[in-house]
Amino acid sequence: MGRRRDARLGLKQGNAVTALVEGIFQALVAGLLIGAIYGIMCVGLGLIFGVMRVINFAQGDFMMLGMYAAFYCFTAFGVGAVFGTTWGPFVSILAAGPILALVGYVVHRLLISRVSGTRTASLEGEGHHAQLVLTLGIALVLQNGGLMAFGSVLASIRTPLSSSAWELGPFLDMSVFVNKARGIDALMAVAIMAGLALLISRSRLGKQLRAAADNSVAATYMGIDVDRAHRIAFALGTGITAIAGGLLATNYPFHPFVGVDYVIVMYAGVVLGGMGSIVGAFWGGMTIGLVQQMSTLILPTQLQNAAIFVVFLLIVFFRPQGFFGRNVERT
Amino acid sequence: MLTIDALSAGYSAVPVLKGVSIRVQAGQFVAIVGPNGAGKTTLFKSISGIVTPSAGSITFEGADLLALPPSRRPHLGIAHVPEGRQVFPSLSVMENLEMGAVTEAGRRDWRANIERIFEWLPVLAERRDQLAGTLSGGQQQMLAIGRGLASSPKLLMLDEPSMGLSPAIADFIFERLIDIRKQSGLTILLVEQRVAEALESADHGYVLEAGRVVLEGNNQSLRADDRVRQAYLGM
Numbered sequence: 001m002g003r004r005r006d007a008r009l010g011l012k013q014g015n016a017v018t019a020l021v022e023g024i025f026q027a028l029v030a031g032l033l034i035g036a037i038y039g040i041m042c043v044g045l046g047l048i049f050g051v052m053r054v055i056n057f058a059q060g061d062f063m064m065l066g067m068y069a070a071f072y073c074f075t076a077f078g079v080g081a082v083f084g085t086t087w088g089p090f091v092s093i094l095a096a097g098p099i100l101a102l103v104g105y106v107v108h109r110l111l112i113s114r115v116s117g118t119r120t121a122s123l124e125g126e127g128h129h130a131q132l133v134l135t136l137g138i139a140l141v142l143q144n145g146g147l148m149a150f151g152s153v154l155a156s157i158r159t160p161l162s163s164s165a166w167e168l169g170p171f172l173d174m175s176v177f178v179n180k181a182r183g184i185d186a187l188m189a190v191a192i193m194a195g196l197a198l199l200i201s202r203s204r205l206g207k208q209l210r211a212a213a214d215n216s217v218a219a220t221y222m223g224i225d226v227d228r229a230h231r232i233a234f235a236l237g238t239g240i241t242a243i244a245g246g247l248l249a250t251n252y253p254f255h256p257f258v259g260v261d262y263v264i265v266m267y268a269g270v271v272l273g274g275m276g277s278i279v280g281a282f283w284g285g286m287t288i289g290l291v292q293q294m295s296t297l298i299l300p301t302q303l304q305n306a307a308i309f310v311v312f313l314l315i316v317f318f319r320p321q322g323f324f325g326r327n328v329e330r331t
Numbered sequence: 332m333l334t335i336d337a338l339s340a341g342y343s344a345v346p347v348l349k350g351v352s353i354r355v356q357a358g359q360f361v362a363i364v365g366p367n368g369a370g371k372t373t374l375f376k377s378i379s380g381i382v383t384p385s386a387g388s389i390t391f392e393g394a395d396l397l398a399l400p401p402s403r404r405p406h407l408g409i410a411h412v413p414e415g416r417q418v419f420p421s422l423s424v425m426e427n428l429e430m431g432a433v434t435e436a437g438r439r440d441w442r443a444n445i446e447r448i449f450e451w452l453p454v455l456a457e458r459r460d461q462l463a464g465t466l467s468g469g470q471q472q473m474l475a476i477g478r479g480l481a482s483s484p485k486l487l488m489l490d491e492p493s494m495g496l497s498p499a500i501a502d503f504i505f506e507r508l509i510d511i512r513k514q515s516g517l518t519i520l521l522v523e524q525r526v527a528e529a530l531e532s533a534d535h536g537y538v539l540e541a542g543r544v545v546l547e548g549n550n551q552s553l554r555a556d557d558r559v560r561q562a563y564l565g566m
Contacts, residue, residue: 118401204429211419211430218417221379223405223433223482276421 022174027293029168029176035289036186037247039282040193041262042269044241046281047233050270051213054116054234055131059241059266060259061142062100066242067249067258068146069096071155089159090184093246097239104238107138108231117227118216139259146256154253162250185247192243193282196236200278209233213276241266268312274322283323287311332357332518333378333409333486338387340370340377347373349542350387355486360512360519362533364526364563369539371522372414375490379411380404391486406434408485414494414522416475420464424455427463427474431481440483448477451511469500473507480511488520493528501525505532526563530554538563 045059073092074080080088113119115134120127161180169175200206212219212229219226245262248254269288273280288308295307316322333355341347347370355361363371376382378389380401389396391407405411410431419427428448432441449456452473458466463474472492479487492508493501505528512519523529530536536553538546546556553559 207422207426207429208433210422211426214419214421215417217381218413218419219430220381220401221405221411221413221417222430222478223402224430225400225402 018173022176023297024294025174025176027297028290029178030182031290031293032286033178033182033186033289034293035286036189036193037244038265038269038285038289040189040196040285041241041244041248042266042273042281042285042288043193043196043278044237044239044244045266046270046273046278046284047237047240049267050273050275050277050281051209052116052230052233053126053128053213054112054230055128055135056112057132057135057263058138058142058259059135059238060261060263061139061146062104062238062259063241063245063262064146064254064256064259065103065142066096066100066245067157067254068150068155069099069242070246070249071157073099074157086160089157089246089250090188092157093188093243093250096246097243100242101235101239105231105235107238108234111138112234113227113231117230118220119227139263143257143259150256152255154255155249156253157246157249159250179251181250185250189244189247192240196240197279205232265308268308272312272315272322274325277322277324280322280324287315287323332359332392333520334388334390335374335378336388336390338374338377338384338389340373340382340384340387342373342382346385347542348377348384351539351542351544353537353544355518355520357485357518358516359535360521360533362521362523362529362536363539364523364529364536365539367524368541370542371539372490374539375411375413375488375522378404378409378488405482405484406436408434408436408483410479410482410484410487412475412479412487412489412492414490416468416471418463418466418471418474418478420462422463423460424463424466424474425459427478428455428481431478432483434482436483437481441481444481444483447515448480451480451507451514452477469496469504472496472500472504476504476508476511484517486518486520488522490522491524492521493523493525502528508532526559530559530564 041063045056048054048056048059070092073095074088079092079095082088083091111134115127115130159181161184164180165177166180166183167175167177200209208224209229209232211222212224212226216226265288269284270281271284272287273282273284291308291311292304295304299307335351335353338351339346339348351370351374353363363374365371373382377384378396384397391409394407396404419430422430428445432438432444437444454470455474455477458470463471466474476492492504496504509532511517521529521533530550530553533550535549536547537544538559546553546558548556
C-alpha cells in the first residue's frame with residue numbers, strides 16, 4: 001500500500017519537474033524568437049542614435065508607420081492577392097522596409113539634417129536639444145496623424161501561420177512549441193541582421209558610415225560627404241525598424257500610439273549593447289526579449305517591463321559601456 | 332598650384348587670420364611656421380572648408396575652392412593630414428587607408444599606392460589589421476600620413492606632424508617625409524612649430540604671427556634672417 005503511494009507521488013513530482021523544465025524551455029524559445037525581432041528593432045535605432053549620435057524619439061512612430069505600411073501593402077495594395085494569405089504578410093513586411101527608408105530619407109533631408117550632422121558638429125551638445133524637441137514633435141504629428149488616417153481600431157497582420165506551431169521534440173518526454181509565424185519572423189530578423197552586419201563591416205558604404213561616425217571632420221578631409229552618410233544611415237535605420245514593426249504585427253495587434261511602448265525598449269537595447277555598436281544593439285534587443293519572456297515564469301505579465309528595466313539597471317551598473325561598448329576613445 | 336589671397340577667417344567674431352596671402356607652386360615644399368595661436372590650423376581648416384573665411388580667396392589649380400563643398404575638395408587632389416592625427420579609432424589600419432582612398436584618384440591607384448605606403452611606412456603593413464585607436468601616437472601619425480598619401484594627392488597638407496611625439500619619433504617622421512618627397516616629387520604644405528626642422532627641409536617658408544604673414548622667403552634667406560634666428564632658432 002505504502003509503496004504504491006510513494007511510487008505515485010514520485011511520478012507526480014516527476015511530472016511537475018518536467019512541466020517546469022518544459023515551461024523554462026518554452027519561455028526561452030519565446031524569448032529568443034521575440035528577441036530577434038527586438039534585436040533588429042534596436043539595430044535600426046542603433047544606426048541613428050548609437051552610430052550617428054542623433055536623438056530620435058520618433059523611431060517608435062516610424063515603426064508604427066512600418067506596421068501600417070505592411071498592413072496596407074497586404075490588404076489594400078494587392079500583395080495579399082498575389083502572394084496569398086500565408087506568405088503575403090511576409091512579403092508586405094519586407095516591402096515596408098524600403099517604403100519607410102524613403103520616408104526616413106525625406107524626413108532627414110527636410111528636417112533632421114537641420115539639427116544634426118556637420119551643421120551642428122561644432123555646437124555644444126551637438127544639437128541634441130534641438131533634436132529632442134524636433135523628433136518629439138515629429139512623434140506627436142505621426143501619432144495623431146496616424147489616428148486621423150488609420151483610426152483607433154486595433155489592426156493586425158494575421159497569417160494562418162500565426163495560429164499553428166511546430167513541435168520541437170519530444171526530448172525526454174518534453175516538447176517545445178514554436179509558433180510558425182514567430183519562427184519565420186525570427187529567421188527573417190536574423191537574416192536581415194546578418195546582411196546588415198556584412199554591409200557595415202565589409203562594404204565601402206559601411207566603412208564610410210563607420211568613419212563618419214568615428215570622426216566626422218576627418219571623414220570630410222577624406223572626401224566623404226558626411227551629411228549624405230548620415231542621411232543613408234537614417235534611412236537604413238528607419239527601414240530596418242519598420243521591418244521589425246511589421247514582424248511584431250504578425251503576433252501583436254497595433255494602433256497609432258503603439259510606438260511609445262517600444263521606443264523606450266529600443267533605447268534600452270541600444271545602451272545595453274553599447275553605444276556605437278550595431279551588433280551590440282542586436283544583442284541588447286535580444287537580451288530584452290529574453291528577460292521579458294523569462295520573467296513571465298516568476299512574475300505577473302504586468303511586471304514584464306519592470307523586469308526589463310531592473311535587469312537593464314543591473315547590467316548598466318556592472319558594465320556601463322554596455323556589452324560591446326567601445327573601449328577606444330572617440331576623438 | 333595653391334594660391335591663397337588676402338584670406339581672413341575666424342570663429343564667430345574672433346578674427347584669427349587677417350589678410351593672409353600664400354602661394355604654393357607645383358613640386359614645392361612650403362613650410363608655414365609660427366607660434367601657437369598664430370592661425371596655422373585655421374588656415375588649413377579654411378583650405379579644407381571646415382572653417383568658412385570671411386574674406387579673401389583660395390584657388391587650387393585654377394578652381395575656386397571656396398565655391399566647393401568641403402567634401403568635394405579632397406577629390407581635386409588635396410590631402411589634409413590633420414593636427415592631432417585624427418585617425419578613425421574603431422577602424423583597422425587597412426580600413427583607415429581605404430578611407431584615404433575614397434577619392435577617384437585614390438581608388439584608381441589603390442594597388443600601387445598601398446605598395447608604396449607600406450614600403451615607406453612598414454609599421455602600417457605589420458599592423459594592418461589592428462584597430463587604429465590602439466596604435467601609439469607615432470604609429471597613428473604615420474597612419475595619418477599614409478591615409479593622406481592613399482588619396483593620390485597632388486598637394487599634401489601636414490598640420491604639425493610632430494605634435495605630442497617624442498623628439499626621436501618626430502625626427503623619424505621628418506626623415507620619412509623628406510624621403511617620401513624625394514621619391515614622389517609630391518607638393519607639400521607643412522605647418523609646424525618645430526621651426527628649425529621645418530625650415531631646413533622646406534624650399535620656401537612663411538612666418539605667421541597673430542594672423543598675419545610677417546616674413547616670407549626661401550630656405551636660405553629665412554634661415555639667415557636675424558628675427559627668425561632670434562625668435563625661433565635660438566641663435
